[in-house]
Amino acid sequence: MIKLEIACNSFASCLNAYHGGANRIELFENLTDGGCTPSAGTIKQSLKLGIPIYVMIRPRGGDFVYSNDEIDILLADIDLCKSIGVNGIVFGCLTPSSEIDKDLCRRVLNHWGGPATFHRSIDRTSNLIRSAKTLIDLGFERILSSGGQVDAVKGIPALKEMNSQLGSLITIMPGAGINATNATHILKETGCLELHATCKTKIDSNSGNSNSNLFDSSEISSLESIQNLSSMLNNFFIE
Numbered sequence: 001m002i003k004l005e006i007a008c009n010s011f012a013s014c015l016n017a018y019h020g021g022a023n024r025i026e027l028f029e030n031l032t033d034g035g036c037t038p039s040a041g042t043i044k045q046s047l048k049l050g051i052p053i054y055v056m057i058r059p060r061g062g063d064f065v066y067s068n069d070e071i072d073i074l075l076a077d078i079d080l081c082k083s084i085g086v087n088g089i090v091f092g093c094l095t096p097s098s099e100i101d102k103d104l105c106r107r108v109l110n111h112w113g114g115p116a117t118f119h120r121s122i123d124r125t126s127n128l129i130r131s132a133k134t135l136i137d138l139g140f141e142r143i144l145s146s147g148g149q150v151d152a153v154k155g156i157p158a159l160k161e162m163n164s165q166l167g168s169l170i171t172i173m174p175g176a177g178i179n180a181t182n183a184t185h186i187l188k189e190t191g192c193l194e195l196h197a198t199c200k201t202k203i204d205s206n207s208g209n210s211n212s213n214l215f216d217s218s219e220i221s222s223l224e225s226i227q228n229l230s231s232m233l234n235n236f237f238i239e
Helices: 011-020 040-047 068-084 102-112 120-124 128-138 156-166 183-190 223-234
Strands: 003-008 024-027 053-056 088-091 116-118 142-145 171-174 194-197 200-204 217-221
Touching (some): 003 223, 068 102, 120 128, 171 183, 194 223
Parallel strands (some): 088 116
16 A cells, blocks of 8 residues: 655644545645744644644754754754654754764654654755665664655656665655656656655635735645545555
8 A cells, every 4th residue: 555645834734634535744834945843733733633743853944954053952842742742753964065964863863762754855965875775774764755856756766766775674755746647657667655745735815814915825735636646546556
């Protein structure tokens, strides 16, 4: 069975992921910057759904090289996740030379003490296979990657190589630009057994706004898109 993880930037997105048939949620906020750690309230509310929740641990947007103050924030956010029963975390730490920060990753993993996904910061490193082997040695459960490209379709060759060489040791989960029209192609070409998608759509959000000079909107994971993707995956035959 193919597992579907939906990246959710709000509780409303989590609700759609739950009702749309997702197997797991990656929970974050600040979609514009690629995701940051969500609020405690959002985490607690999402856990009530009863679906596995993996919380992104990222104190800010931008690069993945962190200061000592930011590391303190990372660890404090993990303390919160541990205290309220989060299922897993998602994070990534790099060195200024674009390598996996082994010491910091080990420190974070030991502080957490549970399942963890290394996110798409791996796509910033100079050698995906070498980086993936490092993550295996560190004890990560899964790697989220676009194969070093802007989207997973373009990254198929690298994703296939990672999965064929290392898929028996760690889960390789393609992500970036995945939808119901390209998911089957990605699965067949890479041999991966999990997919990560946002299924985002923009919606108007003007309730309570009487000022015609101002317009509010937001992005949310679309229930229809999630249902279409989930249905396709449920019918996908693994050769």
